Amino acid sequence: MTQPSDAGPTEAAPQAGTAPPTRPGRQLLAASVGNAVEWYDWLAYTFLATYIAAEIFPKGADNSLVPLLSTFAVFAVGFFMRPVGGLLMGAVADRSGRRAALTVTILLMGGSSLLMALTPTYAAAGILGPVVLVVARLLQGLSVGGEFAASTTFLVESAPPGRRGLFSSFQYVSTTAGQLVASGVTALLLASVGDVQMQAWGWRAAFVLGALLSLVGFWIRRGAQETRSAGQLAAPRPGLFEALRSHPRESLLICGITTGATIAYYTWTSYLPTYAQVNVGFDKGDSLVVGTISLAFFALLQPLGGMLSDRFGRKPLLLTFAIGFAVLAVPLLRSVTDSFMSLLLVQCAGLVLLTGYTSVAAAVNAEVFPARVRAAGIGFPYSLTVALFGGTAPYMGTLFKDLGHPDAFPFYVAGLCLVSALVYLRLPEGAHKPLER
Template sequence: MAANTTINPTGTGNGVRQIAAAGVGNAVEWYDWYAYSFLAVNFSGQIFPSHDPTASLLSAFAIFAAAFLLRPIGGLFIGNLADKIGRKNTLSLTILTMGLGSLIVGLTPTFDAVGVWSPIILILGRMISGLSVGGEFAANSVFLVESAPANRRGFFSSFQYVSTTFGQLIASGLAAALVFNLGSAGMNAWGWRVPFILGAVLSLVGLWIRRGAAETFIEPEKTKRAGVFDALIKYPRQSLLIVGITIAGTITYYTWTTYLPTYAKANGSLGQGPLLLMSTIALVFFMLIQPLVGALSDRIGRRPLLIGFAAIFTAGIIPGLYLVSRSGFWGALGVMMLGMLVLSGYTSISAAINAETIPTHVRAAGIGFPYSLAVALFGGTAPLMGTLFAEWNNPGLFGWYVMVLTAISLVVYIFLPETARRPLPE
């Protein structure tokens, strides 16, 4: 452990305040991220005009995927900053940069107004967001786990996805309300801008709340500070392990919570409004069960939940996608909620299992880079891959793609040592 680098093993600060500080900023960060995914179908034709709507949507999702490529960079450099100046200060930086990125997207002029500058401005906004989100997870996840008492790390960890889902829920609910009230014409003309501009305002609220949090990390001496690449160089096995842990979680998460409405709309009979409503209901359920599953992991361990999650999704993703796209509203909702329950076996303990894998003095950067790299390669590309398979007239291949990636992590989980009852590595 680096000199003068420490955390409180029994939890730091007031638990409720620490969770709120982490959660509010995280929710704002992910609200913006998911608003882009939900509303891409509305603004893609404005920014990437084409006679083929699928081509326009494909371009918008390509930018979505490209922004993910900056997440590992944000996870590495901003994560290293959190290992130097502390988690709290870094979290203030990430929420401000996300607000800036959101504002840029909301004010992006159309292609008809400024020509090629339109997609360039959109790309700039998403690149800023990508850097911010990569750093946010790195600092936020360790902040939560380091704030937790030793026997409640799974419970505290679950609020990572409680807040993430709350942000997604606000984005989904607002998108649904705008669609029902403005219709397609109003959404395409100007309605899609509202959530992004609101996100910029909410980022300032998140910054204000985070100011009251307690720091979980004591700044080390300058001569003992971890270098940017120390986690990768000194802990390569742990870095690879985090990638393996993350692959199944990220591909299923982005498939089931982000791309599913688009997939069902393209391959079924339900319209955008009902699908967004269905997604909103399922997300409420998903958010509420996170603390329950996280607390369960503190009792029975992390491995059983991870193995169960990956095994069920490996066997069930293909029939699950088929049922969602071919069922009516209530049938599809039931399948979606069942998938959410299984998925919580990963999401509720993601922050805990990662923090329990790598030492304190390189923890934020050590989690941030490999985790964000896996998300960029396999999670952020999920909408793009699904859209590509549809463009190639074989949308069913997407389920096989998800199944193979989930099976890879299943093997990792089977051989993963149990970490729930161990002290955080120093």
């Protein structure tokens, strides 16, 4: 793990023979475009779920396995396959190189999206339709879980000296771009072909587009430069669980770094519109508009946060995020009304604070582990924490509402952010020290 440097705000030069790639712009493009495509494919399912369910999981299906498989498709990927993907694809990145892992993840995502587009309806193939869809979604979960591990290490290792924070910020620039494109394509298709044709075939077109975009991402990534040398890749390969066995403290540290951030991220980027609808009767259409505006604003903030971290360090931004949410999550969520401007201001305010984490997350995680096990070391504990605390955010919010205590959810968010704040206080500053390669 890195320690603070006395060299001041300028990062020292990397050690001999471990210089970052010579084409950082191409590296940034390869990671960002591919990651945006990954998240487009992953999130398109969310936006199109109602159309898919009507064709693949129809109401009144006579086979009792259909609703069971529908539930499995929703939950198994989010709570199982992403951590598995983080572990397996992280191991590929550590053993065979970051570029190899990025190639595998984007081809896997493209193939699974094409499979989803070709899924037969329940009317045409019976139980085979839901089975194919579940397999496709599980493969998508494997891919997106591995993407974070591989692209995080690739981005940060590709950064020129003194620019790790800036490069790190593009992790969430591209993730947010993928989410916006998925939302926009869904809206465009619906406006172009109408609800009936959208139900019949339009939803499939979105996944065909995702498969084609994956080929574009694959082509761009093929021209990227590997961030590990031939000698490093020829060294004895780490075991699948070596990062966990050899670096248990660092693995737990990744969990602590991520806990508060993932609940805040999923609450403010995904669940907040539903929270407003359920608790104050906010208009559904208006909430989608607010979400789109807020996410575009959020994407623009990321490079600024990354550059600030390169100048002043990661810890000031992390602590601003965590303490800000610990103090303000409750009043912010309680201030949501059925006013358009109210929700917009609350969402944008939370995303400003959240930028303190998202803009530096890749750099902070990469600075925790040595290069030999960096991808797998990040991938598994990060994805597991996201599954436990981020993926369950909508469930917890709904649960508190059903139990008659909707006001408890903001305190839940604030409490987890306070836990991460305590971790950040003890986290060594790694911004101004060379990254181990």
